[in-house]
Amino acid sequence: MLKDFFGKRKKYASIPSEQAKSDVPEGLMQKCSKCHKIYYRKEMKKKLNVCPNCGYHHPLTAWDRIESLFDDGKFQEWDENLTSGNPLDFPDYEEKIEKDKKKTGLNEGVVTGKGTIDGQATAFAVMDASFRMGSLGSAMGEKIARAIENARKESLPFIIFTASGGARMQEGVLSLMQMTKTSIAIRRFSDAGGLMISVMTHPTTGGVSASFASLGDYNFAEPGALIGFAGRRIIEQTIREKLPDDFQTAEFQLKHGQLDKVIHRHEMKSLLRVLLEMHKKGGEVS
Template sequence: MFSKKRHYATLTVPGTAQAPPRAKEPVVKDNIPEGLMSKCGSCNEILIARELQKNLNTCPHCGHHFPVDARTRIEWTLDDGRFFEYDAGLSSADPLQFPDYPEKLRKAQEQTGLAEAVVTGEGTLAGHPVVLGVMDARFIAASMGSAVGEKIARAIERATEKRYPMILFTASGGARMQEGILSLMQMAKTSLALRRMHEAGVLFVTVITHPTTGGVSASFASLGDIILAEPGAMFGFAGRRVIEQTIRQKLPDDFQTAEFMLKHGMIDRVVHRKELRDVLAAILRIHAGGWTHAR
């Protein structure tokens, strides 16, 4: 997710003895020590990190959902966290020779331990084989470059070939501007792969996490046979400010939230993270029982 220091001085009044120094009061910091506690971005409650992790990184007071990295999400979703990863070393090049882009990629790889902004592979969920993809917002805001699109398209193709249902957790700031048109092409490429999956009658489930915007929301994130979302997740194309300036109208306070999208028929269900694995398992069980696409 996304210190101030207080300086203490002793005031001496002329003609008086200086009072003995008092013990310094604890310095109040705006940010909580990393690894010990966290502050809820919604209700501002201070949360013990260990308890927060037990609660699957959700606030026990207001239900706010904290971001989750890809590896943790995989561990929570698949049986015993067992996972066979696809295309682990695939990463973007610098096709446009964009200034400082290679350095930005290198830093993102070092900070996250990932080659790119999405992790794909296969495992089982409640005993059902499944292809899983998880986008990680720590990696350049999970922007969709050519490698991200390629990894997702390959995962879709493998799921179609094996006839395994696919679950994709989305989170993205949109297309990766450093790759220009090559980034935008991934929208068409992934959408075409999903068309073939649909024609083959293979299930595709998307789980919208905060935030899912731009070219990702306008392509594979919106093409799930079943679309779930975590509470409060932002899901939309352009930002609120851009839309308001374009249409010259004030938008509702809950605009582009998962709850707003559910109310307007854009998604199928808002699911709390603690219930998500059970809901996904139920969907896979129904699918295994003979559910197919209407043709």
């Protein structure tokens, strides 16, 4: 009898994991990339995709970030339909762009516009690494430059959240030109007395880190964000030295004077509100 009982348990335990997984609705759970604990996806969304156990900051989509920061109904998007072409006739480039449009619901890897954060008006650009890895192409550079120009004309502060793997190789030198275009727009904005706040999220690399991401009056980052130009392996091969384990993390950049502050995502909105209010009132915060 006991033999039959344990035999049944063994038979039950041998059910393929694929069959067991089929009983769980797809997309219901999410595993932390760092500590590997599993949570309900809805729970993670409430936490702004920050792991409750280890604090790891998982990526946010552009719209999830916008919704977490801006007041309801106080938001206006700019250049929504601006999208990439294929100026160099790069093979399969247009098909990849269309695939990313369907996957993300975006026309390009950045959302720009203006809105209010606890009543404080600001222009903004929020990059989304799920669209072509946030790579900097002609359309993205144009959208960011236009947003900065609009901020200057409307005398608004400008906040940018960066997330990028670098320049978009399918557009060649036209992609690299966006570094100059956006930097010039920021210079005009700064000369006109504009306030720019840059928040670097994971990852901010390549041409983006070497241009507009690092040109803020305030340069912030989220915890653990990878920030740098070339990759670790390339640098180690070039200088023939082993780099520190925390090299190119937000914390490393802060320690070496490249950032003003590393900010937890849950504290981001309140800090931005304080800065916007402070600069609006000439340094006085209520």
